[in-house]
Amino acid sequence: MVAVAELSIPTAAGVFDAIAAGPHEGRPVLLLHGFPQTSLVWQRQLTALAAQGYRAVAPDQRGYSPGVRPPRPEDYTITTLVDDVIAITEALGWPTFDLVGHDWGGAVAWWTADAHPGRVRTLTVVSTPHPGALAVALRIDEDQRTRSRYMRDWRETPATEDRLLADDARLLRTLYANKVPRAAEDAYVRHLSRPGALTAALNWYRAGRPSHPIGTIDVPTLYVWSTQDTAFGPTAAQETGRWVTAPYHFETLPDTTHWIPEEAPDTLNDLLLEHLNGQGG
Template sequence: MNEVSISTAAGVFDAIVAGPPEGRPVLLLHGFPQTGRVWQRQIAALAAHGYRVVAPDQRGYSPGARPERPGDYRMSVLIDDVVAITEELGWAAFDLVGHDWGGAVAWWTADAHPGRVRTLTVVSTPHPGALAAALRTDEDQRERSRYMIDWRETPTTEERMLADDAEGLRAAYAGKIPQDSADAYVRHLSQPGALTAALNWYRAGRPDGAIGVIDVPTLYVWSTEDSAFGPAAAEGTGQWVHGPYRFETLQGVSHWVPEEAPETLSRLLLEHLRAHGEYGSTANTPSVDSRKR
């Protein structure tokens, strides 16, 4: 694995890169409060199988792409970052993987640019349409999502999370990820302006428009002990995917799937990529018969 900088018109993104340059390209998007480091085990597994893997620190997490205004973290801008990064890498098409907020960006990018996204893999985060429906009808999901309202406070949230050696921030990981990773995330988000930038994802407001159904081959991985996303939204996600769909539930695993269940996630990801071809024209062809619940 190497650390590189990817320069775009929006700023400079730090990233972890691995695998042969000629390999099939895969972009991995992290969530809050983490960095591209969250994908270390998946990066190693994919690179070992010949894939070219890039895991950027997204907007706000990369010091060179850290605007101050919450409005600069709108979903449309985050989608544009994905496009800009992949264009700078020279990727006409790529496989897209996301977790947490990175999963939300992945859903929206697959909707906006289906011709470029070969396959989609989302971990934890349900389709935004399914989540919206659950928030309207499911009290359990409304309770799970209340933290997002609390975190929009400024600067109360930052002060609370970073007080006492970032005790509040460390509590978010619930002891489910390796200690060295938790320490690395805390160091990263303790940099001046970093945590505020990360929280601006929550403060940016609603997306600019509505999201539709997803036509690209999709793997959705949800875990039963996820504190943020409940079964109603997870089980409803399949209604929003018209392409080949695979829904996998991990029993007894929390929200932090990439680090808590790395081998399982890597296996599922590799199976998904292999199932939908190398660069073939059939990769984005919907097939109801291939859907797996």
Template structure:
């Protein structure tokens, strides 16, 4: 399906009955909405209406050129605009990798719209910022971000030799057909530069606080990008009901490497928090617990 907004036209995959409880799933780098296909199937089977868009830069119809066009506020605006175009006043939000960062910010800035939050791999930005200041392990894990942000030839290296470096990122953890789909999309003119512009856009202008919505955070022990320090601190940045799940022996690519486990956790979380809640009637405090 295609979703038209003021920012452009987003490609998306949808599953489930149109009248089902709405769930928006946001992918990360270097993937597309296809990363959620197993979760889409599970959600649809339980009557949810699930939509996974190809985010800004990944959709050909929403691919601005400037790094500044990929700042977090624009990415959050995209997520909200997509739900408005779909006619969703409230929705459940799921994100992985960069999609997880967008999900944290969306839940923080639009708590009245987000019914529940599920984030996979990506710690709360406040927890990650703290870990980058105090934890050598996390600083080492995050070096790739600096390299991708500051090296102009990153795109050439990733796409050279039939995209060998890009393919290597999936490291056998992602189904081959999906990996090929991602490589084809990111080999389109300007696509990989657009995806890397998420890293090059710079720090957000505002600081993020704690989120107040019911939150499920799933982290895996073999995640090469996010270490245990930020993962453990994430709960201090959630004021509402919070569940932290650790997947042993699973890499960063959780939605595709452990689809059944993740789908089960997601469905449990949604069933456990079925009532609509707005910021105005929240019974929880609004300052981060630290």
């Protein structure tokens, strides 16, 4: 059984909490979680990667780590989130690394690969389409505009935190769609119920639009999307390949919801390892 250890990663922004597995000399892989989860979403991927000799680290990102939890939305811009990725990997001593992201972590992964292609050896994004592809879908596809309406609501509703946490976090729990293991769901709810944690997580939505457009990605990329994803529809998913100039593989998981890392961990692990091993593993 591969052990998963807790880490503290000091940076200029503060100390990030993380979990990790695998030999320290192994090829480094950084895994970024989304909302409303934490690094725990990647436990099955950490152990699978470690078993193959990779060094896998999953941090609690800005706002989720108590040591990096500024109160202002403007401290959660995409540029700042990308800077965190680089700061974390520099603290770990990783000049290059494989990058994996899901949900908001997937968005940060796309932007990191765009801004620092020389640092990112391979890119794997789960659920989240390329931001440029999503922008196209929002412009031409009413279905995607409907799917994305929650983002606007969470940005514009100051009482969102109270609504999500009321009645033992009943509304927050519905977001997991009964597809996340109950123990993990309880851990996420406990984490986000701590003072300031949910506001910090929602600040990702409230930080405003990026100050500059994202370009095409020149990093070998795997994109995994699921047909029952309620947040991201087929238009954005199918458009994503137009935004990658390097070797690209698009995988569709049928009858699977947004919560791929926990709902279909073995399938995702196989795809991820095949991708990494095919790029010099």
